Amino acid sequence: MRKLLMAGAVTGLGLSVAAPGLSQPTAAIGQPNLPLPKQETVSIVQLEIPNDKAKEKLFELGIDLTHRIHEHDGKMEVDAVVTPSEIASLKLHGIQVKDTLITESQWNARTAEREAASQLQSTLTASEDTIKILRASHYTNQSDTFLYVEAKTSAGDTASTALTANWTENGVDKSATLNRFVDYGEYIYHYFEVPVTAVPSSVKITSNLGGTASSAITEWLGADKPGNTKKHYVTNFVDHYMTPAELYERAERLADEFPDLVEIIEMPNKTNGYRRVAQATVGATTNSAVVVSSKAWGHEGGNDISVEFKNPGTSNSPLNVAVEGKNISVNLATDADGKTSSTARQVVDALNSEAKSLVAAATYRGNAGTGVVVPANAKLSDNLNAPENVSREPMTVKAIRIGKHRDGSKPGVLGYAQEHAREWVTPLVTIETAERLLRNYAHDGETKQLVNNLDIFLIPSVNPDGANYSFYDFNMQRKNMTNHCAPTQSDPGYRTSWGVDLNRNHSIGSAFDGFVGASTTNCLSGTYAGPAENSEPEAKNLVWLANQFENINLAMNIHSYGGYFMWSPGAYDPNRTTLPRPSAGEEAFYWAASDNILNDIQDHRGTVILPSRTGPIPDVLYSAAGNSADYLWYEKGIYAWNFEVGADLWDKEANRWRAVGFQPAYEEGHEEAMEFANGLIGLLKVAYSNSKDKQPPSTKAVPGSGKFNGPVHVGFDTNEAATIYYTLDGNRPTFKSQKLQLSGTREPAETLKIEKTTTINWFAVDPAGNIEKNYNPLTNAKNFNSVTISIKD
Template identity: 40%
Template sequence: MKITAIAAALLALGASAPAYASDDLPGADAALVQVFVPNEAAIAALTEQFDVAEYKNVEADGTIMIAVDATPAERAELRAMGLRIGATIEDAGTRASVAEARDVQREADERASAWAESGVPKSRAAVAPRGETVIQRADRFTNYAGTFLYVEAFNKATVSTGPTSFSGPSQALSYAGADGVWSVATDVPRYTDGTTTPDTYMFHRQLVRLTGPAAQIPVDELTVRVASSSGAVDTSKVKSWPGGTLPPHVAGYQQGFFNRYQDPTENRAQLDRLAAEFPNLITAVNLPHLSNGYQRKAMGIVGLKTPYADQVSGTGSLGNVGTDTTQTAAIRATQALVINTKAWGHEGGNSVSVELKAPTAPDAPLSVAVTGSDIVVNLAGDVAGAPASKTADVVAALNASAPASALVTASTFRANAGQGVAQPTAKTLMKDYLNAPAHVQRGPFQQRVYRIGAHRDGTKVGVFFTCQTHAREWTTGLTCVETAERLARNYATDPETKKLLDNVEVFIHANGNPDGGHLSMYDFASQRRNMTNYCQFTDPVGRNQWGVDLNRNYTEYTRFDGPWVGASADCTVDSFSGPGEASEPETKNDMWIADTYPNIKFASNMHSFGGYFMWSPGAYMDDGKRTLSPAPNIGVEKYFFQAGEKILGRIKEHRGTVILPQRTGPIADVIYSGAGSSADDHWYRKGIIGYGFETGADKFISTETGTVQIQTGFQPPFAEATGSADPRLAYEGRDQAMEFASGNYGMIEAAYDYAQDTTAPKTSIEYSAAQSDSAPITFKFNWDDEAAVIRYTTDGSTPTLASPTYNAERPRGLGELLTVTKPGVTEVKWFATDIKGNQSAVQTQRLQVGEQGTVGGSVPATLALTLGTPAAFGAFTPGVDKEYTATTEATVLSTAGDATLTVADPDAVNPGRLVNGTFALPQPLQGLGVVKTWTAPTSNEKVPVTFKQTIGRTDALRTGSYSKVLTFTLSTTSP
């Protein structure tokens, strides 16, 4: 109102209008302030004179706080009217700051868009590759609704500035075909994780629909460019998602083996029939732990002024006892008398009744009577004959009565003191509130796993599917049943199916949560957990709050291990992980399968909804750093994606559904942390390649202006949409089960590829230069055919399994860039090991930083031998046995690669014997032959040469000197 009046005044002022030209905003001196008024009438009166905002709040003292946009003069006028002015909500300064921030952001957005479309001007240097902005993914896909481009980029300048705030440049994307004509830019918003403290920046991402000629650009000609308002730019080629082609099924391939949603009992019965029909392919195995059962103790609440009408509460452990317009919840809680039967409802508990009768006379005593299963409490009366028994007194009386306490346990409502007066209540049957039809067995449930394959002896690679761990996810159980039916019924007619079952063993656990599944189907559709109650309260108000989230009940990276996010200790919360790791029989059974069958190498836990395809790591800490459970090496993650191509391709096959790239990847990156999940248990505890599926991809709906995505929910219509169901989701439940059963088939195909893989992976190195003058050399490794873990060294040594591994720059990021800075030659050596264990040969790449000069001289070939003083034995003594020793020394100099020093006797008449004229010693001289050998050069080496001569007591000796001229030779084969 005020702004309109000012605008009119400006028009009327004519020449005086420039007096307002310096005002940045209308009413530049106005401020939005709190004003306290006594009543609604005052608000109406002020609205006629002032700019009153659409806000009010009733204070504790009955006054009303409103907000008024007022100038200083108007604020003075309000005070003169006796009204109190409170805090300033906005003023000229705050409004100017907001406007300035808006303008700055607009400029940044426009700059990013311009650079995305046209590139960074030559006058401004673009950030080097792998600089501030890095494109991590660029995928194009076509589904039933059209063609789309998904781009994901990480910006290093984006930083946290507070618990939920960030600063960083704007990002925009543009794309072009072979003609180099860039599209109009599209903003790329920031994606953050709000489950940590503070929030965590993940990356920027955008999904763009391609229409007209853009949708016809061949994917191998499509390039995307992401530009930052800071000037950082990165470009990337675009990949087809999912890639590859799949072998077709044979004509007449059988599929579609269900006509409605089925409960866990029906799923088990169908699989039992299938196993009986195909005993050559299927073996049903009872799991060792029975579930706690689809059963409850019967219960009820009596003693209330307005009888309890089966209400439930979702307000946690406090709860409330229904609604009553004549009483507060607090008063009803003091009156409520909670009854729980000793017997299960189906075993007699549902037959127990409790009645609270009014006193028959003044001052009547409190008493309890039991007839069969009927309990009657006669309430005590006061002097006027009105009920006088406090709820706590009735509880004590019931529990003290032997016949009553044999049937029930009584308590106050959730530890209330029970000081309210219990009110007469008509005969009330206790109920377990379970309404499943008769075919659903009450009591513990026998879970089974079905082994499917031509060879079910553990000799083939195993694939393990678990479905409906979360009870309300009705489509998932059908995917397991459909998978088993397709495999068994097509084995004899489809060569591809036969090939798979001849080489892979499939394990199907169709209902990981049978009790919760039955409860969700027939009693409480939103049930996620099993039915086991660990809460202290057992009243029917909280009957829909009980149970353990089985996918938070495993043993790896759980809330019991530290501040791992995504599991709760509150028994009323849907992510309650139970009292301890693997506390639940359903979890124990699932782990038993993985432990008992070591041939299982692949596993999937099927959930809904959202259309996700995920793997470990599945948890992170809320420690201020978002510490992840150990992420697989980039080579392993590439394998997850590589195998996923087949799985996602099969999902698309059914009706064109494409699981979005942003919903594919590690659990912790694409959805949230789930501490204690089955995927992490499989991967970290057993080394099983564990996936997590989510059926129920968003439905893409075409509109006049593009497409919208609508959520499908846990239980979309199976057939035609009736009642209030969205007609756009007709047959959605059936289609989801069918397409994800096809995904299961793709996973079996990936397991077959794994089983048959005997080829070492091929990898290569890419570098900025083989030789640089002085600048560092950057290099990275590439995977040329399949995913693998690469190990390398840079010191010239041969890499081993203990050598450093080549990793990703960050979670979900590209492979790291490595750098050589040391002057001289660096030998990079590497090898790769694929997921099967096939290992490539070591490869070598020589990288050189700086020029190499030469200096040196030559060494002539030299062999030199110098002998010292001749060896002399001294005098020989005739007629005495004795061994004599003589020593000389040789000095050796050799430049050869090898050398040998030998001593030889050239005498042909008496070889090897000392002589005296014509006489020779009877026994030979010892020490002839090879003296020493060398395998490298040596210089002026002193080599002792020792001779020995034996004289026997019968040896005839001639007077005179015995001697021999010997030949010393230094020789080589490598001069």
């Protein structure tokens, strides 16, 4: 394990150190017998923080913040996931709710919307569709001849239904994917329009569901159409939020449809499953309650277990436990008056002795259990609400690998989504990207270049268990579902707080090494880093992929929300010392690539990722100890970016920005998926351009060689982003020499202050690996750059 900085005590654990949704008093030993806390609703609100003291209290209370605190009109604002009791606590410290952004009832509406869309898609794709060709025409305008086709499918109401046209042109087989045209929510038809070198006699339309239709090509009479038509490029392949099963099924269908371009990679580390033991907290007060947990998973029999605490109806009866099948009866001890006298601790001990094959029992959250148990009964439940067709078994996380040459010979690019379960838009970005690459391949030259010259890896959902829990049980689930809490925190009242933050579980800049932004001790924290670095199978899968495919050199981690675009370093220690900053040349490449990618995002509907939300993670957000992008950059040398999709929307009437949340209404979620799919393809274009760069960089020292009367600041002009390696002692520069660094946070490259006569030797390397003047620092070559700065004594 690599340790980049000295480990130290974590004095600040960053954001989200307690999960929302529950009031969480701990009934510790010696505390009075209190009523059991009830589960609370959650909402996303915008908080207004009056001063720094209140801000410190916000962190101390462990409120789940969705992104960094922003200053606005002299006040601090931040979005947070909170319960009513947390809101009441915050008010005591002067922190007010400025606006309620999303309520639990709205989240439930999103779930219902998703379910309805999913059911519609299942209905429409259950069998082969029927296709009607409405028009198949050719026409010639002033500049070219075009083929135009309209077709309609009986399954057109779902965006995953794709139609492909095939025809023969001058003896060469051609194909194109049709655009799907929808107006005000109504499916109208599919269509395409492309230039042709010769008019084909017929066209055949094939659906990915198996439907086919053919038609002769006729001349369109309106031959005087103006100008050139727009480039034919097909988008809009997603139409609802998708569960992990839907995502993986979609991936498999693409692999079946495009076997020459796609393969599915199955990760070696299975998740722990969308499953839990069945539980019940029997009793109404903390000191007399008993927590009963099944030994078997809920779906494997735990949900069939019942427990009954009974008064046997006689005086001076002893405590005893009887087990009959899945039914457990506890006859409580009674006193001389026939009243029950068994304490919670005594009942726990009896259950663990006599019913240990079925259940394990504990007092409530570490309570001494001195209260007398009263008669009660309960049926155990795993509290999972997904339908039976949602598998409870450990899942195999899958990646879609796209490329004409998938043998490691082409530069690899990785896009991965949904490390955080509640971020429903992010998987759609990967699926939309995959569909665009495959369905535009046959007829779009730029797409063909990308697929032919890159090795593209897309992971739609890193965290499928947590995603299922978010869809079916608790919308605001951030983590996976693995419960690492000790018995004192394992009662079902804490069930929405269990799990590990997968974007805090990696081995570089981790909380275990003293970095800020995660918890190693609070298993209920929203940013719980797990029991150890890389403890979770989901995190291990990402490490495996990066190790297995060493051609990967660019990556994008897709998150939401807030509209950020970030890169390493992603963590700092309690003194705010970050992980090592990229060199000036590496930073320049991050910025240059970002310019291309952000422009592509903007092209969809004009969304601008703000300058204040673009840059290294600590400069625009906060410290995220143990995040996955830092692992890829520092351990594997992969240029790794982070999207936060879902930029705030400007409310012109209110003259303010409005947050969109993790699960916006699908109409907004669709737009976010479209624009960030643009951005992900923008990253592919950066990778392709970089792979074709065979031209070495050139640099120039300013000033150059000369005589000077006093100290001189020497800078370097470069014709492209490039890392400069230099020496000041006259030795040959090598890859072990110093790199030119930034002059400061968000500042340009440093200058070298020369105070005595010095020879500066250097060379530059661009991100494509081209070395200036083709210099080889591994040999005794001397064709490096050199200037001598002479300082008069």
